[in-house]
Amino acid sequence: MADFDFSQALGEARTKYESIAKALNVERLEARIKDLEVQASQPNLWDDVEHAQQVTSNLSAAQSQVKKLQALQSRLDDVEVLFELGQEEQDAGTIADARTEVGAIQTDLDAMEIETLMDGEYDERAAVVTIRSGAGGVDAADFAEMLMRMYLRWAERNGYKAKVMDTSYAEEAGIKSATFQVNAPYAYGRLSVEGGTHRLVRISPFDNQGRRQTSFAAVEVVPLVEETDHIDIPDTDIRVDTYCSSGPGGQGVNTTYSAVRITHLPTNIVVTMQDERSQIQNRAAAMAVLQSRLLVLRHEQEAKKKKELAGDIKASWGDQMRSYVLHPYQMVKDLRTGYETSQTQAVFDGDIDGFIDAGIRWRHEQRIHDDEESEDSRN
Known part of the structure; x- marks a missing residue:
């Protein structure tokens, strides 16, 4: 802790806060809240239940963003005062508390920054996810069902409403395909980075000789259409x-x-x-x-x-975007971002926010790179 520069950490946190506030456009956000509040106050709102749920969900999300920004601003001001007080009184405990809090603020700012990177045309929408088993026989069908459970658990962990719309069961185990909908603001923006081919390597529970099996499943994510x-x-x-x-x-x-x-x-x-x-x-x-x-x-x-x-015909997404290895070692690794973890069971239990956040940052960098290449081709 002796090398910790509080002033520098606080300055970096304030800079990131200003960047987030600018990206979210607080004035526009507050105007949107007023418009949604007017819609939510209409006496016939619940005549169309689906539309009403969308309005109230969007209103809650917008209000939450404003409250988070206001809370972070207050925390930044408070932690600066706390640190100065600790220095004046030469209280090591107070200084340590201030250092811990500024670190926590930086973590919360990192999480909120992800929201500003979801600026695609359809990112704000609900998502429709389809999972299909690929090469690998019964193991692939089982893997497809494992992925469906992973995403449904992820939705549950985050408090998102999910509804299974269609399931085609395989004969021996698992599923041939399944489609489900996740209703939450920015569900598509988050889950769209999960689209692609997923690969599983493990000792097959369906092979009586206990051999290692590689199987594949495809994940497709589309935004929910609107009128x-x-x-x-x-x-x-x-x-x-x-x-x-x-x-x-x-x-x-x-x-x-x-x-x-x-x-x-x-x-x-x-x-x-x-x-x-x-x-x-x-x-x-x-x-x-x-x-x-x-x-x-x-x-x-x-x-x-x-x-x-623009003269650029490279594909943005590779055929295989993530590997789940359960044997001979435990590892889940995203091949685009390099993000990885050895906590494979946690991943299959829905702990995939780290992969999603890394994917959103990677996608944002790709968009910047593509824009720069397009600009170069025009010059």
Whole structure:
């Protein structure tokens, strides 16, 4: 602690605070809160439950950001006074408390800084996540289910509402695919960095010879569409099939043709939905997911065209973005960011914020790099 420079640490914390406040645009944030408060006070707000939940959720998130900024400002002022008091009275305990607090403030500022880096077009939205098993047979199906549990536990740990919309079970164990929705502000901004191919290395519990097995699963993340997105899908562009829902339990949903499969013929995108008991509800949910995927596809095509015009055709994401190794050693490592941990069980229990935060910072740096290359190509 003898080498600790309190003034420097406090100065760095204040600089980061000012940067965050500028990025969040407090005046705009307060104006948004007023607008959301007006919407929330409308007597007919809850006539549309989904819209009402979105308004109240966005209002709570915006108010939380302002409160965090105000609290951090107060803590910065208070810790400076505390340190000066400790120096005046030559109280080592008070000085130590001030040093601990400024460190805690820096940690909280780092966490809040992540929010300012989620500035993509759809980052504020809820997320629709689809997990599919890949190469690796039954181990891959089991791995896909492990990933679904990991993300649902992550949502639970953070207090986010998650709803499983569709599950296709594999014959022996695990799942072929699953789709779920996470409703929280910036859910897409956070989870979008999880999109890509995930790889698991372990001793297979399904191999009677106890051999090591490598298996793969794909994670797709799209933003939840909103009415303002205007994704028109002509009826002639889709094929709708209905069938009996499947899954464990033998519930009532398994006895009627309530499940829906929609195929978008121009792109061959297929969406299945069976969570709801009503065929009408499943069709509406499937159309919403299809619109989300088409929205992302349109966005990717526009981005690809811009890169081609700029002379940059490199892919932004590799085919394999993270490895989970359970044998011969314990390690989870993100191959883009380099972030890693040996606490594999904690990761599968939903402790993935470190990976997500590192991914958001990496994505932000990639965007800056791409912008710089585009600027160079125009000059």
